Amino acid sequence: MLRDGALMDGKVGNNAVETYSLSKLYGSIQALNSVEAKIPKGAVGLLGPNGAGKSTLIKTVLGLARPTSGSFSILNEPSGTGKATIRQKVGYVPEADCLIPELDALAYVRYMGELSGLPPMDSMQRAHEVLHYVGIGEERYRPIKTYSTGMQQKVKLAQAIVHDPELVILDEPTNGMDPKGRQEMLDLVRDITRTHGKAIIFSTHLLPDVEYVCDHVLIMDQGNIVLQGGLKELTSQMDHYDIRIKGDGKVFSKILSRLGFKFEKSGSFFKVRTDSDILPVLYPALKGTGIQVRHASRTGLTLEDLFMMKVKGGGTG
Amino acid sequence: MKGPTKDYRPFKGSYGSRGYRVLRLTLNTSVQLLKRTSSIVLLVLSSLFVFINIIALAITPGGMSLDDIDTVEAGAYFEVRPAAEEDLYRMVELGSAIELNYIVSNKGNRPGEALVAVVPPSQYWTGEVKGSSTIEVEAGSHKQVTFEITVPPDQGRFDSVSEELRFEDGRPGMYSRRSGEQFVTAVAASTESLEDLYATYQDGGAVPMGIDIPSYTDPRMGVASTMLVLGTREKVISYDPLETIDVPVSGPNLTFTVKDTFIRTIKVKQNTYMERSVTVRNVGGTDATVHLSIYYNPLQYTPVYMEPIGPPNERIGAGQSREWMFMLNTGQYPFNKGVNVIVLADNGSGPSNVTMLEIEYHTRSKSDNEKLGRQYYDMLWGGGIRFERFLWLVLFMAISGAALISDDIKNNSIALYLSRPLSWVDYILGKSAGLFIALIPISLLPAVLLYITGIAFSNRDLGEVIDTLWLLGSIILSYLITLFLMVSVSVALSSVSKKWIYAGVGTFSLFLFSSIISTILRAIFDQEWLKLIDLRLLMKLMYRPLFAIPYDPGGIGFEWYVTVLVMAGIVMACAATVVFRFHHREVAR
Numbered sequence: 001m002l003r004d005g006a007l008m009d010g011k012v013g014n015n016a017v018e019t020y021s022l023s024k025l026y027g028s029i030q031a032l033n034s035v036e037a038k039i040p041k042g043a044v045g046l047l048g049p050n051g052a053g054k055s056t057l058i059k060t061v062l063g064l065a066r067p068t069s070g071s072f073s074i075l076n077e078p079s080g081t082g083k084a085t086i087r088q089k090v091g092y093v094p095e096a097d098c099l100i101p102e103l104d105a106l107a108y109v110r111y112m113g114e115l116s117g118l119p120p121m122d123s124m125q126r127a128h129e130v131l132h133y134v135g136i137g138e139e140r141y142r143p144i145k146t147y148s149t150g151m152q153q154k155v156k157l158a159q160a161i162v163h164d165p166e167l168v169i170l171d172e173p174t175n176g177m178d179p180k181g182r183q184e185m186l187d188l189v190r191d192i193t194r195t196h197g198k199a200i201i202f203s204t205h206l207l208p209d210v211e212y213v214c215d216h217v218l219i220m221d222q223g224n225i226v227l228q229g230g231l232k233e234l235t236s237q238m239d240h241y242d243i244r245i246k247g248d249g250k251v252f253s254k255i256l257s258r259l260g261f262k263f264e265k266s267g268s269f270f271k272v273r274t275d276s277d278i279l280p281v282l283y284p285a286l287k288g289t290g291i292q293v294r295h296a297s298r299t300g301l302t303l304e305d306l307f308m309m310k311v312k313g314g315g316t317g
Numbered sequence: 318m319k320g321p322t323k324d325y326r327p328f329k330g331s332y333g334s335r336g337y338r339v340l341r342l343t344l345n346t347s348v349q350l351l352k353r354t355s356s357i358v359l360l361v362l363s364s365l366f367v368f369i370n371i372i373a374l375a376i377t378p379g380g381m382s383l384d385d386i387d388t389v390e391a392g393a394y395f396e397v398r399p400a401a402e403e404d405l406y407r408m409v410e411l412g413s414a415i416e417l418n419y420i421v422s423n424k425g426n427r428p429g430e431a432l433v434a435v436v437p438p439s440q441y442w443t444g445e446v447k448g449s450s451t452i453e454v455e456a457g458s459h460k461q462v463t464f465e466i467t468v469p470p471d472q473g474r475f476d477s478v479s480e481e482l483r484f485e486d487g488r489p490g491m492y493s494r495r496s497g498e499q500f501v502t503a504v505a506a507s508t509e510s511l512e513d514l515y516a517t518y519q520d521g522g523a524v525p526m527g528i529d530i531p532s533y534t535d536p537r538m539g540v541a542s543t544m545l546v547l548g549t550r551e552k553v554i555s556y557d558p559l560e561t562i563d564v565p566v567s568g569p570n571l572t573f574t575v576k577d578t579f580i581r582t583i584k585v586k587q588n589t590y591m592e593r594s595v596t597v598r599n600v601g602g603t604d605a606t607v608h609l610s611i612y613y614n615p616l617q618y619t620p621v622y623m624e625p626i627g628p629p630n631e632r633i634g635a636g637q638s639r640e641w642m643f644m645l646n647t648g649q650y651p652f653n654k655g656v657n658v659i660v661l662a663d664n665g666s667g668p669s670n671v672t673m674l675e676i677e678y679h680t681r682s683k684s685d686n687e688k689l690g691r692q693y694y695d696m697l698w699g700g701g702i703r704f705e706r707f708l709w710l711v712l713f714m715a716i717s718g719a720a721l722i723s724d725d726i727k728n729n730s731i732a733l734y735l736s737r738p739l740s741w742v743d744y745i746l747g748k749s750a751g752l753f754i755a756l757i758p759i760s761l762l763p764a765v766l767l768y769i770t771g772i773a774f775s776n777r778d779l780g781e782v783i784d785t786l787w788l789l790g791s792i793i794l795s796y797l798i799t800l801f802l803m804v805s806v807s808v809a810l811s812s813v814s815k816k817w818i819y820a821g822v823g824t825f826s827l828f829l830f831s832s833i834i835s836t837i838l839r840a841i842f843d844q845e846w847l848k849l850i851d852l853r854l855l856m857k858l859m860y861r862p863l864f865a866i867p868y869d870p871g872g873i874g875f876e877w878y879v880t881v882l883v884m885a886g887i888v889m890a891c892a893a894t895v896v897f898r899f900h901h902r903e904v905a906r
Contacts, residue, residue, distance in 0.1 A: 059732070062735075062736050063735070064732055064735055064736065083738070083740065084335060084738035084739070084740070085738075087736060087737055087738040087739075088332055088738045090736070092732075092733070092736035094729065094732050094733060094736070096729040096732070097728060097729055098728065098729045098730050098732055098733040099728065099730070100349075100728060100730055101728065102349070103349075111341075111345050112733070112737065114333075114338070114341035114345070115338055115341060115342060115734065115737040115738075115739060116332070116338070116737050116738060117332030117333040117334070117337065117338055117738060118328070118330070118332065118333070119330060119331075119333060120341075122328070122330045126328060129325070129326060130325070133325045159733070161325070163328065163332070164327050164328035191325070192325065195325075196325050196327075
């Protein structure tokens with residue numbers, strides 16, 4: 001069982017990103033609220049509803065926004081050290097459109113490689129390689145403004161990895177993509193981290209994407225980290241019972257409440273939250289009520305369950 | 318280069334330094350700016366005008382070339398001297414003719430053509446001169462020319478006094494004066510006394526006629542002139558004993574023994590604008606009124622614009638001096654070979670209490686540097702800043718430069734730049750330098766081409782070309798300052814909005830409309846300091862010292878450092894705007 005807000009495992013100094021009471025104010029808006037995070041090197045999903053502070057956290061650790069207070073380290077480099085050193089090791093896929101529409105993809109990715117310090121020839125070669133890797137073929141010679149959303153997202157990924165960074169930060173990389181393109185993008189991201197060993201921070205509000213790509217998850221809400229940990233660990237340690245009954249649902253609800261369980265009711269189906277065995281206490285309580293338990297199974301939590309539990313309002317918005 | 322791989326491969330090379338990254342940003346920015354359609358159109362238009370300018374430089378007769386020298390020291394290239402002593406000074410019977418022979422020597426280092434002419438001094442001369450000659454003379458060689466001069470029987474009615482006048486080398490000189498109501502031409506120097514001459518005249522005998530041989534000019538211009546001075550007199554005017562003074566001039570020093578009158582011939586080439594001044598100093602013990610006249614030889618048919626600055630008559634206290642300025646503009650006429658301008662000053666008619674006036678003749682632009690600088694200053698920055706060149710530059714700034722940052726803001730590209738190993742300072746430096754470089758083909762490059770063209774058509778040898786390199790430095794420096802200022806403004810305005818059109822209109826207005834705004838505001842508020850709003854005027858004034866032209870505070874009413882301070886203030890304001898946008902406002906957030 002992992003406590004809410006507890007630090008993930010991982011050796012100190014071996015994390016991709018660590019933050020120490022990191023706060024960021026935009027006027028009166030508290031975008032980050034004393035965030036203490038340890039994001040390990042691996043595939044980490046950064047979850048949260050819109051406005052949770054995900055992008056602010058990313059931009060702050062990238063140096064695009066100055067923290068109001070607190071500090072951080074990224075790839076073992078304290079925030080006070082030269083940002084260039086850090087950025088050399090980081091690739092960034094912004095959420096917003098960031099491409100130069102007039103350029104073709106090859107020129108654009110090559111340009112970004114050069115800005116990362118790659119020599120011109122190496123940059124050109126790397127641009128060809130990464131564009132090929134992300135699946136941009138002969139289209140690379142066309143102006144980017146003629147690309148579909150999916151292709152543009154791939155170009156954004158290509159420019160983020162052209163300089164071979166240790167850490168790739170992806171901010172909503174599957175936004176606006178069709179299912180096929182989205183799956184291709186997810187496959188690419190998973191390949192980058194699992195096959196090629198790159199650390200990634202994958203910011204999204206699409207839970208299946210995180211489940212598909214990531215090993216770790218960090219959930220934010222209203223500028224705070226409300227949960228962080230290994231995905232398997234989180235979903236295995238917290239579970240619930242799925243129960244289907246025959247009989248009076250209202251009575252069954254009263255019994256569950258009297259026994260102190262939290263639950264969700266949907267017709268004759270009940271999802272009862274508990275991490276212990278419910279049946280030894282439930283069956284005696286049902287005696288004489290005429291209610292029959294037709295199905296009862298102990299089930300682990302999904303990421304969605306975790307998200308819904310931890311985020312106020314269930315993440316709407 | 319290896320072909321693409323299907324797999325992702327790690328990069329094994331080494332990363333470049335900060336300087337390298339900024340350089341790549343700079344070069345890419347330049348290329349992207351120059352590849353814009355608007356940039357290409359402006360470059361083509363600008364090149365067309367430069368081409369026209371270069372053609373004009375090449376075909377202009379006599380040239381708007383670098384050494385379009387307006388005055389040439391005597392003997393600098395050509396020397397004309399009498400073939401024999403009797404050609405220098407000849408007694409002539411009225412109504413008879415004489416023949417004068419001259420030797421024309423080319424003292425230059427290349428062949429040249431000299432026009433040797435006898436130029437009568439005034440419209441009162443009605444005699445005939447035959448033998449005006451254009452001759453080609455090899456470098457280091459000489460040729461003889463002959464003139465036949467007819468002296469009419471009724472010539473010689475004028476009133477004059479004259480005395481010894483000679484160059485330091487002993488050649489006779491001349492002078493003339495105004496006396497009574499009659500215009501006086503000049504009388505050649507004579508070894509005889511005036512009294513003797515007068516006596517000869519009264520007896521109906523021959524009177525002396527002398528030839529003065531003034532300066533000769535550049536072989537390319539090919540003008541040499543000889544002033545024929547003829548005179549008799551009707552009466553003798555009493556005069557005071559003479560004194561000898563040294564008169565500093567821009568040519569060889571002349572030693573004049575002068576009572577009260579001075580004439581100087583200035584040779585001015587076509588298409589030349591120049592300022593000159595004459596300083597008259599009263600070295601006597603009492604006050605004196607001085608009259609100044611400036612006129613040109615009417616026989617040369619040269620339109621000359623001359624405007625004495627200040628009243629022609631001035632009372633000068635004892636020991637005081639007064640400077641008269643005047644402007645000459647000879648225009649550009651195909652057959653205009655130059656003009657003689659005569660400056661005449663005297664201390665009034667008749668005997669005077671003034672014992673002596675020392676007269677200094679000097680040019681406003683004494684050095685070749687100043688002449689050269691003036692020519693290129695006028696060509697590049699004159700006329701309210703040469704509009705056709707300035708227009709392309711401002712349009713380029715307004716269309717392409719204005720989008721420099723605003724497009725990145727609009728496209729959200731700034732976050733991507735700044736997520737690279739680039740600080741916002743690096744980003745601004747790279748972008749600014751990129752714009753700076755992109756502007757060079759439309760500003761500095763044409764100016765340098767004009768300089769090279771001017772040199773090419775000036776027939777200078779290597780040593781003389783090297784002597785003009787300071788001008789190239791001045792041209793480059795003036796454009797670097799201009800581009801620095803314009804880039805600062807453009808980057809600042811471009812960083813304010815994501816719509817480039819705002820920055821474009823702002824840039825255009827600032828540089829092209831500031832003159833109009835300044836004029837309107839001055840008309841309303843009647844405040845001279847509002848000239849400081851006029852950016853083009855400030856730039857123009859600021860560059861004068863670079864081109865060896867004295868700063869003229871009369872143009873704006875402030876010393877030169879005020880214009881520099883205003884310019885520096887504009888740059889600082891631009892820098893503050895950028896800092897506010899990028900550092901304080903986190904434009905990439």
